[in-house]
Amino acid sequence: MTCDEAEILLxxxxxxxxxxxxxxxxxxxxxxxxxxxxxxxxFRAMRQAFAQAPLKEAAPAHLRNRIEAALAVPAAxxxxxxxxxxxxxxxxxxxxxxxxxxxxxxSAALAASLVIAVIRNDQNQQIAGDVVSAHxxxxxxxxxxxxxxxxxHTVKPWFNGKLDVAPPVIDLTAQGFTLIGGRxxxxxxxxxxxxxxxxxxxxxxxxxxxxxxxAVHGVKDETVQGFNIRHWSEAGLDLWAVSxxxxxxxxxxxxxxxxxxxxxGPS
Amino acid sequence: MTxxxxxxxxxxxxxxxxxxxxxxxxxxxxxxxxxxxADAEDAVQECYLRALRHFDSYRGPAMKPWLLAILKNVCVxxxxxxxxxxxxxxxxxxxxxxxxxxxxQEPQASPETELLRRFDDATVRRLVGAxxxxxxxxxxxxxxNDLSYREIADIVGxxxxxxxxxxxxxxxxxxxxxxAEDGS
Numbered sequence: 126m127t128c129d130e131a132e133i134l135l136x137x138x139x140x141x142x143x144x145x146x147x148x149x150x151x152x153x154x155x156x157x158x159x160x161x162x163x164x165x166x167x168f169r170a171m172r173q174a175f176a177q178a179p180l181k182e183a184a185p186a187h188l189r190n191r192i193e194a195a196l197a198v199p200a201a202x203x204x205x206x207x208x209x210x211x212x213x214x215x216x217x218x219x220x221x222x223x224x225x226x227x228x229x230x231x232s233a234a235l236a237a238s239l240v241i242a243v244i245r246n247d248q249n250q251q252i253a254g255d256v257v258s259a260h261x262x263x264x265x266x267x268x269x270x271x272x273x274x275x276x277x278h279t280v281k282p283w284f285n286g287k288l289d290v291a292p293p294v295i296d297l298t299a300q301g302f303t304l305i306g307g308r309x310x311x312x313x314x315x316x317x318x319x320x321x322x323x324x325x326x327x328x329x330x331x332x333x334x335x336x337x338x339x340a341v342h343g344v345k346d347e348t349v350q351g352f353n354i355r356h357w358s359e360a361g362l363d364l365w366a367v368s369x370x371x372x373x374x375x376x377x378x379x380x381x382x383x384x385x386x387x388x389x390g391p392s
Numbered sequence: 393m394t395x396x397x398x399x400x401x402x403x404x405x406x407x408x409x410x411x412x413x414x415x416x417x418x419x420x421x422x423x424x425x426x427x428x429x430a431d432a433e434d435a436v437q438e439c440y441l442r443a444l445r446h447f448d449s450y451r452g453p454a455m456k457p458w459l460l461a462i463l464k465n466v467c468v469x470x471x472x473x474x475x476x477x478x479x480x481x482x483x484x485x486x487x488x489x490x491x492x493x494x495x496x497q498e499p500q501a502s503p504e505t506e507l508l509r510r511f512d513d514a515t516v517r518r519l520v521g522a523x524x525x526x527x528x529x530x531x532x533x534x535x536x537n538d539l540s541y542r543e544i545a546d547i548v549g550x551x552x553x554x555x556x557x558x559x560x561x562x563x564x565x566x567x568x569x570x571x572a573e574d575g576s
Binding site: 132136137140142168175178181183185188189191192195197359 | 517
């Protein structure tokens with residue numbers, strides 16, 4: 126590791142964003158490099174100072190009252206505080222995640238090349254790999270289900286005591302996805318529920334767990350090793366549907382699952 | 393009360409429960425982005441109203457980064473609007489005449505900075521406030537709002553690698569400013 130690399134990565138180290146292997150690499154470099162060691166110590170002290178200073182400002186009471194009052198008004202009747210906000214609202218929404226990107230001098234390109242390999246937040250990528258492996262295992266070993274039944278009221282209680290979450294088990298037979306059972310599996314070293322569905326001759330594993338990686342906003346579709354994955358978060362749970370059916374059908378599955386989850390009545 | 397009012401009421405209640413606990417975080421970022429207290433408060437209010445309007449399409453468990461992303465966007469839009477208009481004279485109660493330098497606020501040495509040797513809260517706050525954008529927002533999102541690199545990247549609309557280099561740069565600048573105060 127060069128000092129240039131270490132200079133960027135030591136921040137990721139003190140911020141707890143490095144995985145164990147890369148944290149060790151940085152520490153090894155720092156142990157042999159007094160200049161980087163000095164920086165690491167200085168930045169650690171700085172973090173400490175930040176952590177101790179009460180820097181978060183309390184919103185003034187009058188602002189809180191103002192916002193609470195505004196939120197109590199039905200949406201259609203809300204008026205914006207100043208004309209300027211109104212004028213800019215439309216243009217800015219378009220840029221939702223596209224804020225200003227001002228280049229920086231300190232080896233942005235270097236940082237970009239480092240980040241793919243090392244940042245723990247790319248965990249979702251690793252989890253996607255885990256999800257596919259678990260899906261493949263379930264197909265190969267003749268161990269698709271631990272509890273094999275199309276009765277959702279049998280599958281759901283089966284998970285009791287095996288997990289720290291109660292996964293939603295929904296029969297979607299009427300919607301074209303047959304519930305065939307449930308299984309306990311492991312993703313990223315954590316026990317997860319797998320709810321197994323069949324679509325024609327294709328198996329869909331729906332993995333349900335407490336959030337495993339970085340939060341997802343909306344639905345994230347990807348393809349890993351030829352399998353389609355649909356990842357979304359709902360009701361405080363992370364859900365990963367994986368199958369060899371095409372992405373459109375998998376999306377349909379996800380939408381029907383969500384719709385059924387929110388449908389009134391017993392589930 | 394009509395059925396629509398009921399639905400709106402329930403939705404607004406769910407929104408309040410989810411979003412109001414983050415008011416201090418949103419307000420703090422607004423103070424660093426806008427600096428003028430009145431503008432910051434307007435931005436926060438606009439952020440909450442906008443978030444309520446889009447609450448139906450909100451997904452995922454992390455409310456705080458979502459609100460901060462909206463706030464950031466509100467502030468950027470306001471700067472964009474101002475840059476299209478003749479610059480109004482800075483009003484007397486402005487903390488800093490930020491309108492003149494909306495994106496890049498160069499650190500300014502003032503007589504009292506030289507007198508401060510201890511890093512009390514006010515000093516830390518002032519040094520952070522003196523950082524140029526976008527380094528200021530990156531360090532605030534990390535150190536004060538306590539977000540992960542990934543969450544910061546989503547909010548500022550830049551790759552994680554850019555967030556990393558901005559953070560490294562921001563801390564290097566802070567360290568220089570810190571040492572300058574210490575050694576004066």
